[in-house]
Amino acid sequence: MRFTYAEAMTDPAYHIPLARAAEAAGYAGFSVADSLVYPKDSGTSYPYTPDGDREFLEDKSFVxxxxxxxxxxAVTSTIRFTPFVLKLPVRPPVLVxxxxxxxxxxxxxxxxLGVGLSPWPEDFAAMGVPWPRRGRRMDEAIEVVRGLTGGGYFEYHGEFYDLPPVKMSPVPTEPIPILVGGHSDAALRRAARMGDGWMHGGGDPAELDALLARLAALRAEEGxxxxxxxxxxxxxxxxxxxxVRRLADKGVTDLIVGFRWPYAKGPDTQPLARKIELLERFAESVIARVSP
Known part of the structure; x- marks a missing residue:
């Protein structure tokens, strides 16, 4: 089992010392939240809070x-970073x-590369991207990103994106894993069909088993x-x-852990020293006892 440390909507100056501390403590990953703009008015609810309230996001910092x-x-050497999740279809996939x-x-x-659909129509509007057929746009964007990051010439002719043979340099020496986020059936099917993995977004803990069972069924269906x-x-x-052992038995490979409720309104008041203390305490009490 690998452990990913999650911290977001906090003082941006905390991230570099937290990355160093998480790596030193034995975490395998660090998740990075993605947000573009906060709309003054929106009729859309947030899918991962009990009441759908989105106001906790107002005035929160997202680098x-x-x-x-x-x-x-640049200041670490082993820890892996995962956008959780990048709002892919609102962005130009060649740039991504x-x-x-x-x-x-x-x-x-x-x-x-954790990717997902933004729940906000306002994100699409701000980026000049149509809201309709966003799922198909997402599928094509994944194909473009995977093709271009794989090295060599790549061409693509789809409904939304059309590329002549082009290539990029440099590219990594290993394929970039693309992890699909989302709890809808369409998102789970996309993960099963196209992804190198799936990212659970939290919410009601009782729903995880059903999501894992559905994902397994879709992976079998998709071959x-x-x-x-x-x-x-x-x-x-x-x-x-x-x-942790129960989750491993269910097929979970990576656990995302954090040590404060991130959906509270207002600024994060937890000091940096306390954050480091909590991540180190968890590493000693759990990570060290389950890692080989």
Whole structure:
């Protein structure tokens, strides 16, 4: 089992010392939240809070995802960074491919590209991208990113993107894992069909087993059950040794852990020293006891 440290919506100056501390404590990964803009008015609810309230996001700091990963990657050497998740279909996939390939190259393959659909129509509007058929746009963007980051000439002719034979340099020496986030049936099917893994977004802990069962069924249906596949999950079971073992038995490969409720309104008041103390305490009590 691998452990990914999650911290977001905090003082941006905390991220570099936290990345160093998490790596030193034995975490395998560090998740990086993605947010573009906060709309003043929106009728859309947030899918991973009990009441759908989105107001906790207002005035929270989000450094641009690839910029933040580059900064943390420059001061670490082993920990892997995972956008959780990059709002892929609102972005130009050629640019995303260039950013991802550059980060993976410079960090020695320490990028796993978590991708998902933004729940906000306002993100699409702000980026000048149509909201309709966003799922198909997402599928094509994944294909473009994977093709361009693989090295050599790549061409693509789809509904939304059309590329003559082109190539990028440098590219990483290993394929960039693409991990698909989302709980909808369409997202689970996309992960089963196209992904190198799936990222669980949290929410009701009781729903995880049903999501894992559905994902397994879809992988069997898509003929991908035998392919290497990462499953990143959020669960209360992650905080005990026995719980970790139960999750491993269910096929979870990576556990995302954090040590404060991230959906609170207002600024994060937890000091940096306390954050480091908590991540180190977890590493001693859980990671050290389940790692080989």
């Amino acid at each position: 641009e995802t690839f910029v933040l990963i580059a900064a943390m990657g 491919a260039k950013q991802a390939a550059s980060i993976a190259y410079l960090t020695g393959n320490r990028l796993a 991908t059950a035998g392919r290497p596949f990462e499953i990143h999950a959020i669960s209360p079971d992650a905080y005990s040794v026995d719980g």
